[in-house]
Amino acid sequence: MPLFEKLIESVIQGEEGSVRECVQQALSDHIPVKEILNDGLIKAINIVGEKFKKSEFYVPDVLWSAQAMKAGIELIQPFFQKSDVPPLAKVVIGTVEGDIHEIGKNLVAMMVEANGFEVINLGVDVPPERFVESVRAHQAKICMMSALLTTTMPTMKKIIEALKEAGLAGRVKTMVGGAPVTKQFALEIGADGYSPDAPGAAELAKEWIAG
């Protein structure tokens, strides 16, 4: 099987070891990093996304592929600067203060990571200041907030305002989600985006970065 075909198949099957082997091979064959990323890893994860949309793949399948892809990215990341590949866009994500629901937030984090982002996961019960600090420190492009309680939803507004006050408004986009969060609510609090689920969150993040 040609190398790229094998790489793509390995990502789809979630075979981390095989993905590493293929990427190593590609690197020693002097294939440009950009090509490995775009025509190999990203192409593969897009196929996985399509399969998920058609209900051929389930969430655990997608996450295994995501992990396999991540293993590949880790190998090529050191070469990004030397090639013309821009560094991965960074995403800060957390469940807001007062809230300890983490399953959905972690799912979003994994899906976003699977789509070629570097994710900084702040965990649960995260106060607004920590979102702001983290966005600033990592120069994150996107700040994602999760809330599963109607009582903690208003904190998202505080975070968006705090980001503005910190002068980060134009530099970071905000995305909100969680079972009680709606599109309407996202609009009201001035969030840049919303998605009802993890694949949608990754999709939107990709759109934003593509410009």
Add this chain to the structure above:
Amino acid sequence: MAIGFKSQCVPTYRVLTEDQIKEIHLATLEVLEKVGVRILDEEGIQLLKEAGCQVKNENVLQIPRGLVEESIHSAPSSIQIYNRKGNEVMQLGGDHVYFGLGTDLIYTYDLKTGSLRRSCLQDVVNAAKTGDCLEEIDFIASFALAQDVPTNLMYIECFKALLENSIKPIFFTAAGAEDLSVILQMAEVVAGDEARLREKPFLIHYSEPTSPLSHSKSAIRKLFLCADKGIPINYTPALLAGATGPVTLAGAITVANAEALSGVVLHQRRAKGAPIISGFVATTMDMLTSTAVYGGPEFRLTHSACTDLYHYYGLPVWGTAGASDAHCFDQQAAMEATFSILMGTLEGANLIHDVGYLGQGLIGSPATIVMGSEIISYVKRIRRGFDISQEQIAMEVIQKVGPGGNFLTTESTRRLHRQEHWRPKYMNRDNPDMWKEKGSKTYGERVTQKALEILETHRPEPLPDSVRQKLEELIKKAEKSLMGIKFVV
């Protein structure tokens, strides 16, 4: 006839054999002893250390099996619950089955408009009235989340609404130990004082550990507060198999059981003999939509196993039934409510909540409560079984009527039809013409109408004025002390 022949046949059901129960119990003990549980509260850690638990790392503690067994023994096997007026109404334990409402639903499927909207305090009032009126509903709960009330007072106002609109026992949640302590003060006012509330509790607090194998600071503080005051607490995890627990049902059951039993240990160490209702929910996360499934078949299997385990432990056990994943009051809602109420009843869970829940724990529907009440009534008829005594076999009557006769006019038909034959309240048994004449209504339309009628006509017994006044004062004080502060999570 055989010696010791029991003439009453009662259908029951269990899923685990005694050997299988022991197998899961041993696995649970192994998890507690080797893997341990994460305790996010200093006081909780201290208490477990003193009880002989090893600190595995930082806040993960390993609980020795002796301590678990000891706590199972010291917890009461039966808890008497009263109503607001001090009458005995629920004996939680054994295979007594009681049904009631759930808490905190963000949306309400509106009775009048038939569409979804955000829940408010009036929906809590409506739920209390509905639960108060329906005889199959044994206890009430907020059902809706009062989103028109300031956050820190939400659960306090809900509790007041429940007190004012029903005399039935109250199953309730709180945001933290902060508002819980105000709610307990309110309950003391209703009961007379702290001692009388302890003696005749008419309320059960509901708090939960976090799967997998964690106890948050807030959950432990609520657990301890109830333990100290002798208020019955329902401390039970909701695990999602494949996400917050193993994907296999046996694994999910084992982990959830370890969470529940570590709660019993914490509680009994804090106050030996204090009342606790235990058990767990171990359902699945849907692997396509990644939502928490409330109406699936695995939920029923794991819950039947849970009930078997807690019957074996001799501890009162919690349950969930009458709930659905459907987003509106439709055929799916009816199907999932029926299966769950049937299995919950036959397995013999004691405190079965969430009747009328839709949309995976996000949507409340008063009409669905009414439907649930009829399913409960139906299922309880099944559970009552029938008698096979000589009189009931009715040989004499059979002889008398003989071939070709009719039984409609016999004395026994007239005397026994009411007790032998269950009668529906809202289900259709009309002939086609009669059904048309009555407006060709669907079942959904009939129970919706009943739900509306309850809200219009049912007058719950009010609280005495003096009590109401004292409650108002407590809430005024709480407004000052709680507004704007951050609760511990």
